Amino acid sequence: MCGIIGCVGRGEQTLQTLVHGLEKLEYRGYDSAGVGLGSERLSVSKTAGEIDALSQKLSEQNLSGTVGIGHTRWSTHGPPTDANAHPHQGCTGRVAVVHNGIIENYQELREELTARGHSFSSDTDTEVVPHLIEEALEEGAEPEAAFRSAISQIEGSYAIGALIEGVEALFAARNDSPLVIGIGLTPDGDQDASLRDGPFFIASDVPAFRDFTANVVYLDDGEFARLDGGVHITDRNGTPVEKSIETIEWDAEETGKSGYDHYMLKEIHEQPRALRQCLSGRIDELGGNVDIGAVGELSPTGVQFVACGTSYHAALYGAQLFRQAGVPAQAFLASEYASSPPPVGNDLIVGITQSGETADTLSALREAANRGAETLAVTNTVGSTAARECDHTLYIRSGPEIGVAATKTFAGQLAALNLFSLATAEGSTARREVVPSLRDLAGDIQHILDDSQARAVADAYADSDAYFFIGRRYQFPVALEGALKLKEISYEHAEGFAAGELKHGPLALVTANTPVFATVIGDGEVAQKTVGNIKEVEARDAPVVAVTDGKSDAGMYADHVLEVPETHPRAAALLANVQLQLVAYHIANDLGRPIDKPRNLAKSVTVE
Ligand code: F6R
Numbered sequence: 001m002c003g004i005i006g007c008v009g010r011g012e013q014t015l016q017t018l019v020h021g022l023e024k025l026e027y028r029g030y031d032s033a034g035v036g037l038g039s040e041r042l043s044v045s046k047t048a049g050e051i052d053a054l055s056q057k058l059s060e061q062n063l064s065g066t067v068g069i070g071h072t073r074w075s076t077h078g079p080p081t082d083a084n085a086h087p088h089q090g091c092t093g094r095v096a097v098v099h100n101g102i103i104e105n106y107q108e109l110r111e112e113l114t115a116r117g118h119s120f121s122s123d124t125d126t127e128v129v130p131h132l133i134e135e136a137l138e139e140g141a142e143p144e145a146a147f148r149s150a151i152s153q154i155e156g157s158y159a160i161g162a163l164i165e166g167v168e169a170l171f172a173a174r175n176d177s178p179l180v181i182g183i184g185l186t187p188d189g190d191q192d193a194s195l196r197d198g199p200f201f202i203a204s205d206v207p208a209f210r211d212f213t214a215n216v217v218y219l220d221d222g223e224f225a226r227l228d229g230g231v232h233i234t235d236r237n238g239t240p241v242e243k244s245i246e247t248i249e250w251d252a253e254e255t256g257k258s259g260y261d262h263y264m265l266k267e268i269h270e271q272p273r274a275l276r277q278c279l280s281g282r283i284d285e286l287g288g289n290v291d292i293g294a295v296g297e298l299s300p301t302g303v304q305f306v307a308c309g310t311s312y313h314a315a316l317y318g319a320q321l322f323r324q325a326g327v328p329a330q331a332f333l334a335s336e337y338a339s340s341p342p343p344v345g346n347d348l349i350v351g352i353t354q355s356g357e358t359a360d361t362l363s364a365l366r367e368a369a370n371r372g373a374e375t376l377a378v379t380n381t382v383g384s385t386a387a388r389e390c391d392h393t394l395y396i397r398s399g400p401e402i403g404v405a406a407t408k409t410f411a412g413q414l415a416a417l418n419l420f421s422l423a424t425a426e427g428s429t430a431r432r433e434v435v436p437s438l439r440d441l442a443g444d445i446q447h448i449l450d451d452s453q454a455r456a457v458a459d460a461y462a463d464s465d466a467y468f469f470i471g472r473r474y475q476f477p478v479a480l481e482g483a484l485k486l487k488e489i490s491y492e493h494a495e496g497f498a499a500g501e502l503k504h505g506p507l508a509l510v511t512a513n514t515p516v517f518a519t520v521i522g523d524g525e526v527a528q529k530t531v532g533n534i535k536e537v538e539a540r541d542a543p544v545v546a547v548t549d550g551k552s553d554a555g556m557y558a559d560h561v562l563e564v565p566e567t568h569p570r571a572a573a574l575l576a577n578v579q580l581q582l583v584a585y586h587i588a589n590d591l592g593r594p595i596d597k598p599r600n601l602a603k604s605v606t607v608e
Pocket of ligand 1: 308309310311312352353354355356357358361404405406407484485488603604605
């Protein structure tokens, strides 16, 4: 989704800081980019395409200024063209605005502005904002009042940054769309001095300015900020709001590629560390105790999970854990939840969202909260909207994830869901059985990363017609996830199925050129049934890749085997998933796809 960066107090480095911030936001997905620089004079440069194209354009121009805004746009209203790229300006060019979100009443505002003589140069909803600011300025309003007047007229979701010619300040506002303020450090690290002098930043996400500061303030819905020689935050009525400065715990290096060709590969390899962080201090060595703080004190009598995409697969897994423990639990696609809301009763509503900003998930959580439900966010992002709006939060502690495809955060979600169910719904027997396998996860995954044959499998099948993934029970969400990962980064057709469903339709698609990836763990009834499904596809000449701990005879019927260490079936889901992540990565790499930035996709999906 769109990315915003803005800064003041970086002097001659302003333009460079903005472009650097935009590069750090690339992971969110975008199709055009632009910057605006101001103070005495205001100038804007923007273009369809990637940041390289913007940099090329900037090298041919002479933009300067000591306060600035930048934007990466992911098209919603209007195609990715130069004109639709942000920043947007009004009729006079005195105002420049970047926006993330959707202005729902833009059509009527646009008609009213047009009737009053304004002419528009883009198809976007955003463009009404600079025209409204301009109009207020022309009526004699002071810059900040003009900004506030414009914002008071728009409805919908927005994170907005604005510049006004002749003013050495950055104006910002948020509603339902993330916006964080960075408080820079002076060279000697004096926070009090930096609060007076800056530099100050606004951004959709911390990586945009993490190279310059770890001190952040999260804006809440309805709040405004003016950044100049200080940071001034006010509510809708203009009353100053006291905010606490929080410190980001990860460092800027974590947002680099550390020698890997892609962020996705780096993040797959970071899973052992991410899981150690997730579990640290939360399980004891002997396996008897799980401590997740106040969240562990909950005792839900029913759980409804709401989530999207990969997080929905984690939700399917989480619901199984609770049902297994005798607690009724269901996973819902967040985008469908509000249109057919189930009774909430006394159920706990759990939103699983790595970003904490997914509009569909937030809307499902709000819908349930409005009906009186207690809510919990399972998220990676401290200070995110989900974390702030829910009654409780369980952090997965995966560290920053930049690749659009979720990898280490999915592992973190599954691990955190185990902690959650063990702490709130399961007894000491389950804890003694499962906790040791959670403790071994990091080592087991490292073993897979060191020895995986996934690359050879990928090379063997990179030109197939389609790819199918099957699994039962805990391995069913893994099958769905394996298919999603492959389709989103390789653009190949991939589908995941509950193994038992194959014969109810999908089997018609199976041919000698459609490899089937089957995850088979243990040797119990569930495993044997999946082995039966392997035989069904083998009989139709489909190549089979078994992802297995070798306890069943699945390997005998497979063309290739991807091994996982023996462990509890719940933990094995995470291990099998790592093999499938690697297969997806190598197929996409063989096909030369832009793995970290798949076409049309965004990391943080802030529109419904
Ligand atoms: C797939 C992927 C998406 C997200 C989905 C929800 O790799 O990343 O399917 O899982 O957009 O995002 P969050 O977890 O941020 O709510």
